[in-house]
Amino acid sequence: MERSGGHASERSLTSDPAAEAAKEAGLTYTTDGEPGIRRVRKGKRFDYIGPEAKVIRDAATLDRIRSLAIPPAWEHVWISTRPRGHLQATGRDSRGRKQHRYHPRWREVRDANKFDRMAGFAKALPRIRRRVARDLGRDRLPKEKVVATIVRLLETTYARIGNEEYAQQNHSFGLTTLRNRHVQVNGSSVRFLFKGKSGREVHVGITDRRVARVVKRCEELPGQNLFQYIDSDGERRTLTSDDVNQYMRDVTGEDFTAKDFRTWAGTMLAACALRQVTAFDSEADAKRNVIAVIDTVAQKLGHTRAVCRRSYVHPAVVDAYTEGVLGTLDAKSDEAAVLALLRRRSRKGVPQTRAA
Template sequence: MALAVEQPWRPPDSVDAAELVDPIESARAAGLRYVSDLSSGIRRKRAGKGFTYSNGEGRDIRDSGTIRRIKGLAIPPAWTDVWICPDPRGHLQATGRDARRRKQYRYHSRWREVRDAVKYDRMLAFAAALPKIREQTDRDLERPGMPREKVLAAIVRLLEETRIRVGNEEYRKENGSFGLTTLRNRHAEVIGADVHFSFRGKSGKLHRVDLQDRRLARIVKRFLEIPGQELFQFLDESGEAKPIDSADVNAYLRDISGEDFTAKDFRTWAGTILAARFLRETITRPNTRGAKKQLVHAIARVADELGNTPAVCKKGYVHPAVIAAYLAGGLKPVKEKDDVDPYKLSPEERSLLALLSAEAS
């Protein structure tokens, strides 16, 4: 029995896919309105075992269609400070705070489809830019001392090699969780050519990531010798230690690639590469129940590598073309011979790029 494969949203012919990076353009292309929870909206109040809803003027909402839409959003009962968009076509449908006071979001389904499509369309451009990114980071890693560019290059190389989330200071302060740029010295250990990271990441999950790379180990060891708690700091012209954050990393990526790439593009690329690799390892006839079972297993392995749930991993980090090709029996073997040039795409990466290019044409 053939397995149904969900087809990703594609931009209309009249819309330039590059424009969809702009969130307002994304909303317009999906037939939605771009909205903010700073505007007047519907508020939720607890009433016994249920809730009542009121508009921006404080009047109770009794319209059955509106109540049905709100219930369809499945907003968790534990959320507080709930804001609900009064417009069913708003790109953002609801926000609130969970039990740990973290802000949570409910988006319109069409908005997620558009944003996922944009992310995957970026993948071809990102793959094309990878050799340029690798060559420039290699040059910056050879800079003497500990200048800003060298630290940023080390972070980008670690992003690619470890697949750790880039992190941000706001999330660290609100949730006590860490990403690469917010790691502290206590989260890293260097033993010879090996670097060991151990930290609490998103959702409080413990991450243990090991990397064997003599040059990066040497550089991380030097990071650990710089006074201060932050792992990633550079030394300015006066020798004063300055921290690096995720915005610095994304700005550096834009500078060296000439494109609007971010740290997250590394994880999306890695997730798709890993999925293709794991699926190639399976020996199952296409479009069978066995193939579906192997697909679930492969996605779970990718999720474990990225520190995501399988559902999030499949929806946000694995290009649909890889899944479709696998179920159709179209994932071709990869030639093992590698190029001498360390900056070029690997045979595995070139194979994926060819698959994605064929899907996009």
């Protein structure tokens, strides 16, 4: 019998990272469960209907709605009545996927907070790796062993953690929602092929004997879900992203999550690539080099250039390159060099956000 290994979140609203970021940004935390503005097509244009069933005619409100650039193809559009709500609009795209529009200020604070965590996450990585190595050596197929396998894959493949709602509604997958059909194990080699976020085909893999052994044992369990484990009662349970994030919190003693691996990966990939780029003779050369590196990193992470630059490459890395000091960092490893850079820039109070 299979049971869900997840558990309902008991965190209060005030401990929700989105709510905290909204408060820090001076915004109101909003959800699309609140009364909002609806969009109704009228020929070649749209009317916007307020919560009281009246057409919106206020110029400021209409200007705000237009600034959100909600695609005409979206259906079931909800728009916040609050100009300073952190969530400004939601809707379903042509493929039925839920999409969001956020207040620009909320995105700035969220991205800055993400980068502020990087030095702490980098410092915790050795501890995470030691725990993963120990748990991969456990007997049989307990929860800790399977979670450790996913954490190893998060770090080495840059894949997303996964969300069951996306898997069910959009047929897009991440590590915790993979099905048996998405994996091929050949000796110590493990290869994954699946449709990820935004319909992008993801093809990643790892050569690791212990990981391959765990994945093979998971694959042999009944059911379609790949990553399952056997609990102390001998019951088969499905692993969830909540299980992975709780593991991260238990190991580090801090609120790090699976998403931090991708931010750290983007920063590390960019730093290593920029350290090897030919020296530049002008500001224009430097800009071209940075764009080329960001494009490479974006491709590996499955993002656009703008999203990658804004949310996945720490601004201090780009600043160090354009200032000509990135290549002079002296450390035993690239990770140590980047960590030293982030700490140095943090002490200097360098701004943590930069336009894409």
